[in-house]
Amino acid sequence: MEYFDEKQVRKCIRMMKTDGQTFEIRIIGGKVPVSGYFRDADTAIAELKKQNLKGCNVYMTLGNLNPACYSRSQKDKFMEYTKASTSDNDVIGYDWLMVDLDPTRPKDTSSSEEEIKQSKELADKIFHFMSQIGFEKPLVAMSGNGFHLMYRISLKNDASNRELLKDCLYVLDMLFSTEYCAIDVKNFNPGRVCKLYGTLAQKGCSTKERPHRMSYVYGSDELIKVSDKCYLEKLADQKPKDAEPRKYNNYNAKEFDLDEWLGKYSIRYRKVGYSDGDKYILDCCPFDSNHKGKDACLFKGRNGAIGFHCFHNSCAGKTWRDFRLLYEPDAYEKKQMENERRMYKSFNREKPKAEPIVENGEPIFYSPLDIINLPQQEETFVRTGIDVIDKKMRGLRRGDVSLWSGLRSSAKSTVLSEIGLNAINDGNNVGFYSGELRAKNFMRWLMLQCAGKSKVEPSQYEGYYNVPRATQEKIANWMNDKLFLYNNNYGHDYSAMRDQFQKLITEKKLDLLILDNLMSFNISDLSVDKWDCQKEFIFSLQKLAKENNVHICIVAHPRKAMGFLRLNDISGSADLGNAVDSAFIVHRNNNDFRRLTKEMFQWTDSEPIYMATNVIEIAKDRDGGTQDVFIPLWYELETKRLKNYQSENVIYGWDNDNGFEYTDEETPFG
Numbered sequence: 001m002e003y004f005d006e007k008q009v010r011k012c013i014r015m016m017k018t019d020g021q022t023f024e025i026r027i028i029g030g031k032v033p034v035s036g037y038f039r040d041a042d043t044a045i046a047e048l049k050k051q052n053l054k055g056c057n058v059y060m061t062l063g064n065l066n067p068a069c070y071s072r073s074q075k076d077k078f079m080e081y082t083k084a085s086t087s088d089n090d091v092i093g094y095d096w097l098m099v100d101l102d103p104t105r106p107k108d109t110s111s112s113e114e115e116i117k118q119s120k121e122l123a124d125k126i127f128h129f130m131s132q133i134g135f136e137k138p139l140v141a142m143s144g145n146g147f148h149l150m151y152r153i154s155l156k157n158d159a160s161n162r163e164l165l166k167d168c169l170y171v172l173d174m175l176f177s178t179e180y181c182a183i184d185v186k187n188f189n190p191g192r193v194c195k196l197y198g199t200l201a202q203k204g205c206s207t208k209e210r211p212h213r214m215s216y217v218y219g220s221d222e223l224i225k226v227s228d229k230c231y232l233e234k235l236a237d238q239k240p241k242d243a244e245p246r247k248y249n250n251y252n253a254k255e256f257d258l259d260e261w262l263g264k265y266s267i268r269y270r271k272v273g274y275s276d277g278d279k280y281i282l283d284c285c286p287f288d289s290n291h292k293g294k295d296a297c298l299f300k301g302r303n304g305a306i307g308f309h310c311f312h313n314s315c316a317g318k319t320w321r322d323f324r325l326l327y328e329p330d331a332y333e334k335k336q337m338e339n340e341r342r343m344y345k346s347f348n349r350e351k352p353k354a355e356p357i358v359e360n361g362e363p364i365f366y367s368p369l370d371i372i373n374l375p376q377q378e379e380t381f382v383r384t385g386i387d388v389i390d391k392k393m394r395g396l397r398r399g400d401v402s403l404w405s406g407l408r409s410s411a412k413s414t415v416l417s418e419i420g421l422n423a424i425n426d427g428n429n430v431g432f433y434s435g436e437l438r439a440k441n442f443m444r445w446l447m448l449q450c451a452g453k454s455k456v457e458p459s460q461y462e463g464y465y466n467v468p469r470a471t472q473e474k475i476a477n478w479m480n481d482k483l484f485l486y487n488n489n490y491g492h493d494y495s496a497m498r499d500q501f502q503k504l505i506t507e508k509k510l511d512l513l514i515l516d517n518l519m520s521f522n523i524s525d526l527s528v529d530k531w532d533c534q535k536e537f538i539f540s541l542q543k544l545a546k547e548n549n550v551h552i553c554i555v556a557h558p559r560k561a562m563g564f565l566r567l568n569d570i571s572g573s574a575d576l577g578n579a580v581d582s583a584f585i586v587h588r589n590n591n592d593f594r595r596l597t598k599e600m601f602q603w604t605d606s607e608p609i610y611m612a613t614n615v616i617e618i619a620k621d622r623d624g625g626t627q628d629v630f631i632p633l634w635y636e637l638e639t640k641r642l643k644n645y646q647s648e649n650v651i652y653g654w655d656n657d658n659g660f661e662y663t664d665e666e667t668p669f670g
Contacts, residue, residue, distance in 0.1 A: 051078055104182060146181070313651040381551075400551055494521045566585075582618075614635055
């Protein structure tokens, strides 16, 4: 009988260990444990052939070991009764997050075919969940008795990172473990070993119902990319926080009776346990009744902490607090306001009316009492998706014109296409004019941003990614009645185009119009003077915005700036910056940016904003007075997105699958 597959063992070592990296292999199940330290597959395989592996299971260390371990007595050979094997203190750093999906079965038995199937189905769900968070694709392996998802990471071995991985496994166990298949939550210690894939799994006796199986690694030998620590932190952050002693829980978090509360509001659920508490699988999600089955759950840990999670994109970010406020608006001792919903709502806009005639009896000049008794006009905004802008300025106010500028390659167009996508995702209709890009090029960039990292594919060219045709069609269908791009074949004469913009705004009920850029328009007939042309152009846009209650973004290139780019450097006249309602400058964090900001603001090398790849500066905010606010953003190569934080991974509405129902015969990783 074959006890290992040499080709698979070699593939396992090649994919999991870098050239020259020290690793330990352990053979467990014989009379005594056997250990050996190696640095290459050839030597390890040659020594493995000398061992009697009948009834044994073979494992390999996961972590990045101290190279000094290679000098132990079992160097390049297997030995019994060794004085030392790998301990947690021998590990320099973590190389892998191991998600072990272990079917529930009696101890010291192999898995049945049905249990293997359950493990594979659970692995499929976690694979999709992790990709939506932003994790890179894992190494997928079959241990012989279940599936492993191995996410490559690069962390130092210290107490905080150990706790981080412990919390990650806790969250995955909380979300996904079932009575049939559970996630092993113990796989967070640095000295952890895993199956040496390519060796036979020999638990108990090999029977027809529960046979011994060969372990193996799925797929090709493609490089497994490192997932940034920020995604681990994002995953761990879903662990329910300890409940605070508050009035609503009688100042004792553990005494809040979740079962009684759910019964009070006739919320139907099925209760099961997980390793640290109870899981309440809801009949339907409280935020969307179409989300049924196992899509929405509440969790209560032994410490009283309560959490909520729904696996649908539209419910991302919803918490137990949000859940409770649906039924008890004053549960947290203050009522929730409707301001945000009202602020960002879209309008069913009617055709704009002519300028009203002032009625007789109205004063020519208002007194203070006249003013405070005037009807309050409701202000509404388009959310940008850039957190700081939405917080400090409430977004882009309808009826206003904003100016966007920056040096070449600072990502002006990238920012605005992403703002347009976020507006569409909120249910707004968006018009685009891109004077410098052909329609195909414009849409390719937008498709990458909309698809997300898990849906794009690398091309043969470094740093160049594509969106599969099937995904493009899904995205196009989703935004087909929400996005409208001007056809440049009709020319760039603004006087003629303005009528088309007006028609588009009226007929399509536009909420946002993005014009990229001023220099692409022919505005020469607006005035005989070049700078007056620009002012008349902006005044015309302001009139268009206010009459139609639409926000208009206009991109303007700066003049050649002698120092750090300021608002007065934009286009040909300071009046351009004065005329608009708000202005933003997009900076690229390069050597010039760092040098000039140090000179102007006396920033030091430790300035946190230097960690970002790009920066948006709020240069003017006529309504709120905000200015000189610098907003860090992080550029993602695969998607051309600029992210609020490194682990951000927005899932747009086109990708709203129905829970975890897949039509393909094979799992996405199978």
